[in-house]
Every structure is written in structure tokens, then in C-alpha cells.
Amino acid sequence: xxxxxxxxxxxxxxxxxxxxxxxxxxxxxxxxxxxxxxxxxxxxxxxxxxxxxxxxxxxxxxxxxxxxxxxxxxxxxxxxxxxxxxxxxxxxxxxxxxxxxxxxxxxxxxxxxxxxxxxxxxxxxxxxxxxxxxxxxxxxxxxxxxxxxxxxxxxxxxxxxxxxxxxxxxxxxxxxxxxxxxxxxxxxxxxxxxxxxxxxxx
Numbered sequence: 001x002x003x004x005x006x007x008x009x010x011x012x013x014x015x016x017x018x019x020x021x022x023x024x025x026x027x028x029x030x031x032x033x034x035x036x037x038x039x040x041x042x043x044x045x046x047x048x049x050x051x052x053x054x055x056x057x058x059x060x061x062x063x064x065x066x067x068x069x070x071x072x073x074x075x076x077x078x079x080x081x082x083x084x085x086x087x088x089x090x091x092x093x094x095x096x097x098x099x100x101x102x103x104x105x106x107x108x109x110x111x112x113x114x115x116x117x118x119x120x121x122x123x124x125x126x127x128x129x130x131x132x133x134x135x136x137x138x139x140x141x142x143x144x145x146x147x148x149x150x151x152x153x154x155x156x157x158x159x160x161x162x163x164x165x166x167x168x169x170x171x172x173x174x175x176x177x178x179x180x181x182x183x184x185x186x187x188x189x190x191x192x193x194x195x196x197x198x199x200x201x202x
Contacts, residue, residue, distance in 0.1 A: 034060050035068045048091030048182060089181035090188065116156075123149045124158060128180065128192060132162045132173035150174060158183065 032040075037058045042049065049057075054065045069085050069092060076084055086095050096104060116124065123146050126138050138146050153159040162175035176189070186192065 034058050034064065035071060038065060038068045039072055042085055042092060042094045045093070047178075048088040048093040050091040054092065087187050088185060089178050093182070095185070116153075119144075120149050120153060124153055124176075124180075127153075127159055127174050128176050128189070131175035131189075132165075133175075134165050134167075134171040134173055136171065138174075 038054060041054065041057055051062050051065050055062050058065065058068075060068075073084050075081075082100050083094055083096050085092050088095070119142075122142060123138060126141050127133055127150075130137065130141075135146060135150060138150070150159060154161075157177055157179040159174055159180070160177050161172050163173045164170040165173050180186075181188065
């Protein structure tokens, strides 16, 4: 997981030699705006933030937050920036454009140890599409035991226990997490690829 960073705005103060006061004067135009606060918060966050949370942090209304995000995205597009503010997992997050994936993949190759194995990806896909689902049903689909894999997915924060099934023994039901949506760039489970999109090309 990436280390959290705090966006810090460095403001230089200028004081005349003749008038030394306890309250230094700020540089012109250095005062943060609500829009720049929204930008700084999204830049510093490593997870998506709901519009309500952003409004609470910035001290403004939800409608204003959405307008500020639109304004920022318009600026990013006009300046040909490599990032945008997108809706992810029910909130907003600053993300790099897909056209830069080739270079970002090179950056991430050093993190091979954190990648999911094919078996883990298959198990995760079953949980994502069939949730809530018990372990026995996952094993029936895969044909192998998945206890260790499910525990590993839970450790990585991609899967969680969502309840217990109303069957004999009341086994635990598994489902995906908000982090799962963030990792795979989904706003909600409705954005999962449809069955026809998963078919192998001819």
C-alpha cells in the first residue's frame, strides 16, 4: 500500500525592515481557494473520497464541490495534464489517464511480490460475480480448496465477510470490499465486465 502523503502549501512571507510585526504579510494571491483545497485533498488522498466528505473538509456545499471538480478537470484537459478526477468506488479520486499505463506498468514491476496469482485472481473473480457466496460454493466452481487463498485475499483487503448463510452450519458469506473497487478502477459492482465481454477473442 502506498505511503500517505500530506499536500503542504509553502507560503513565503515578506516583512519590511522598518515594520517588524507579529503577523507577517502573505504574498499576493497566495491564499488557498476552495477549489485549490479540493485539489490538494484529492492529490494527497490514496483512496476515493465521497462528495460529502470533500464538502465537509473544504467547508462548502455538495453542489459547489461537483462544480469545482468539473472546473479542475476542464483545466487539466486544457493543459493536457496526465491526470483527471474520476468517480471511483462511490467517491472521487485523482487518477492518471489510461494512456500512460505503459509507463506506469514499468514503475509497478518492482512490486511483483504484491501481485495476485492466477488462482487468487480466479477466486476473486468468482467472489466478485457471485457474492455473497460461501467457501463451499467457490470450491465447487474451482474444483479445489480455497481456504488459504480466501484468507490471503482478506489479508490484502480485497475480500471481507459479509454475513452468514441461512443453511446448515451457517457458513460465512464472502464479498468484495471498497478497496477491490479502487484497485480495479470500478465505481460500483455494476461496472464489472459482462459475461459477453469476458469471452476470449476469436
